[in-house]
Amino acid sequence: MTTSETHKKMGKEKLQRIIEMCGAIENHTVDPFTLNVDEIITWVKEYFPDWEQVEELNLDSEALHHLASVIKLQSEWVKHRSTSLYTDPFLLEEKIMQTSKQQLADVFLKAWHPIIEMEQLNLRSISDGLLYWETLSPLNQRWKNFDAQEVAISTISRDELIAQRILSNREFSVELESYWQELKNKIEQDGAEGKVEYWNFIGANSYEETVQRAFLTSFLVTYGYATLEIDKLEETVHIKTFEKQQTRLLSKQSTSIPISVTCENWQKWKRGELN
Amino acid sequence: MSSKKKGVYSGKVRRATQMLLYKRHQKPGVKGWELRKALGSDYPKVLDILDEHLRDLDLQVKTVFEEGKTSEEKPTLDELDKARFYVTLRGDSVSKEPKMIGWRIDDLAGLAITISYIISKKGQASRKDVEKLLGEKLPDWKVGLNIDRYIRYGYLMQDDKQQLFLDWRTRAEVDEKALIDLLLAAEKGEATELPTEENESQSEENHEEINE
Numbered sequence: 492m493t494t495s496e497t498h499k500k501m502g503k504e505k506l507q508r509i510i511e512m513c514g515a516i517e518n519h520t521v522d523p524f525t526l527n528v529d530e531i532i533t534w535v536k537e538y539f540p541d542w543e544q545v546e547e548l549n550l551d552s553e554a555l556h557h558l559a560s561v562i563k564l565q566s567e568w569v570k571h572r573s574t575s576l577y578t579d580p581f582l583l584e585e586k587i588m589q590t591s592k593q594q595l596a597d598v599f600l601k602a603w604h605p606i607i608e609m610e611q612l613n614l615r616s617i618s619d620g621l622l623y624w625e626t627l628s629p630l631n632q633r634w635k636n637f638d639a640q641e642v643a644i645s646t647i648s649r650d651e652l653i654a655q656r657i658l659s660n661r662e663f664s665v666e667l668e669s670y671w672q673e674l675k676n677k678i679e680q681d682g683a684e685g686k687v688e689y690w691n692f693i694g695a696n697s698y699e700e701t702v703q704r705a706f707l708t709s710f711l712v713t714y715g716y717a718t719l720e721i722d723k724l725e726e727t728v729h730i731k732t733f734e735k736q737q738t739r740l741l742s743k744q745s746t747s748i749p750i751s752v753t754c755e756n757w758q759k760w761k762r763g764e765l766n
Numbered sequence: 767m768s769s770k771k772k773g774v775y776s777g778k779v780r781r782a783t784q785m786l787l788y789k790r791h792q793k794p795g796v797k798g799w800e801l802r803k804a805l806g807s808d809y810p811k812v813l814d815i816l817d818e819h820l821r822d823l824d825l826q827v828k829t830v831f832e833e834g835k836t837s838e839e840k841p842t843l844d845e846l847d848k849a850r851f852y853v854t855l856r857g858d859s860v861s862k863e864p865k866m867i868g869w870r871i872d873d874l875a876g877l878a879i880t881i882s883y884i885i886s887k888k889g890q891a892s893r894k895d896v897e898k899l900l901g902e903k904l905p906d907w908k909v910g911l912n913i914d915r916y917i918r919y920g921y922l923m924q925d926d927k928q929q930l931f932l933d934w935r936t937r938a939e940v941d942e943k944a945l946i947d948l949l950l951a952a953e954k955g956e957a958t959e960l961p962t963e964e965n966e967s968q969s970e971e972n973h974e975e976i977n978e
Contacts, residue, residue, distance in 0.1 A: 580886040592875040599878035602945035604854040608794045609787050724799050
């Protein structure tokens with residue numbers, strides 16, 4: 492092995508060690524100040540002219556990238572130490588050991604300002620409740636019996652189910668994929684910043700079709716094809732598509748977002764009054 | 767201020783009081799944008815007037831900004847809209863016993879230790895470390911229960927890597943800087959009288975009722 496090859500090999504090993512050390516610091520297992528950044532940069536500079544292959548240059552840039560992360564951690568550490576909230580954890584631990592439980596509670600009481608909140612009923616809420624009860628129809632009036640005729644049991648074909656609009660003539664997954672594509676096209680044509688207003692996407696000529704589109708949109712969001720952006724201040728809802736289906740979302744506990752798709756809202760949307 | 771204007775403001779102050787004191791959501795407090803919607807864009811002024819009224823009752827309007835915003839900087843309207851407002855005890859003249867609102871002294875001390883330790887660790891500490899620290903002065907069976915309770919009440923939160931962070935209730939209720947300063951300045955003094963067994967169990971029940 493020639494001298495230059497040995498030098499190169501040593502350089503690679505050093506870069507590997509730098510990357511490992513930086514990794515440990517990034518994982519908070521080592522103090523960021525154990526690394527002498529100036530010395531490391533001198534090494535990196537020293538070996539840089541030897542690198543010719545792509546892998547070697549990659550290794551060099553990876554080491555620099557990790558070094559930058561360590562410098563960021565060092566700066567965060569300095570920033571935190573300079574704030575008025577910084578206290579040496581060891582000093583604090585020591586203090587906690589020396590102080591009695593009673594004293595600790597006394598100290599805490601001086602810095603504690605519990606929230607005041609009332610959960611009690613008031614006259615207004617009771618009278619509202621009474622008023623509601625008076626106007627509420629009895630259950631037997633609200634849940635009227637369905638006047639259903641008894642029919643004989645028989646078989647029904649898929650075509651008949653489609654004709655009665657119980658089943659769609661396409662498989663649901665296929666329908667959802669094509670609906671996803673439609674969303675992408677809509678965003679491309681009418682969208683801004685990669686999103687489109689919710690009602691402008693689900694709104695259709697008939698109310699029935701609008702409800703059908705809202706139903707499919709809910710599955711696009713649930714199955715990770717798209718997401719909703721809700722601005723509570725502006726009271727707007729936008730829909731945004733993902734490039735690929737986000738399966739990660741399915742494994743997490745999700746939140747339900749109720750959006751009212753009433754006939755009244757649909758009429759308002761048709762008249763351009765909704766937004 | 768004209769009498770008409772005074773009338774408008776007294777109405778708004780009343781409305782703000784109801785919004786802040788009566789429970790509206792799962793979590794207490796009201797968001798700035800909700801107050802703006804109900805009271806108008808001058809809601810910060812309404813809250814200032816309410817704060818003055820509350821001073822006599824030893825209460826205050828507390829503003830908790832989204833993370834990263836310190837109270838020293840003057841807030842923008844956008845920051846106020848995103849902030850959460852609460853009514854809390856001002857605590858200038860309150861005596862110790864009523865302020866404990868039914869907490870046992872060792873549970874309160876445990877909370878104090880946990881919060882100060884997390885603050886000193888840049889706002890994040892492993893549950894194991896906190897358990898070890900609490901275990902120095904609390905029985906082992908109580909340590910885990912207490913941490914779970916602090917999490918349930920909203921003082922702490924825990925991620926899936928068993929790391930503990932300060933949660934919304936600590937930000938709303940605890941003056942973090944004062945706590946650390948007071949703790950470091952604390953010297954061995956007279957022990958506070960511990961509540962009796964009977965009082966403890968009774969007050970514990972009351973607190974569970976309030977918080978559950």
